[in-house]
Amino acid sequence: MNEMSDPHKHIRPCPICRKPAVDRYAPFCSKRCGDVDLGRWLHGHYVVESDDSPAGEDGEN
Ligand SMILES: [Zn+2]
Numbered sequence: 001m002n003e004m005s006d007p008h009k010h011i012r013p014c015p016i017c018r019k020p021a022v023d024r025y026a027p028f029c030s031k032r033c034g035d036v037d038l039g040r041w042l043h044g045h046y047v048v049e050s051d052d053s054p055a056g057e058d059g060e061n
Pocket residue numbers: 014015016017018019028029030033
């Protein structure tokens with residue numbers, strides 16, 4: 001009855017390639033997988049809030 005100290009529970013698989021994540025690049029297994037995740041963001045893979053602000057930001061007068 002030592003579920004709390006199960007070492008396998010501590011390691012999460014890399015969300016990109018499902019390999020065991022490395023502490024240094026957590027939650028990814030490597031820097032590359034981290035970059036892949038970042039790339040998804042840059043390419044708008046994730047749903048983002050509406051980008052058009054309701055006026056007010058551009059008070060450039
Ligand atoms: Zn990975």
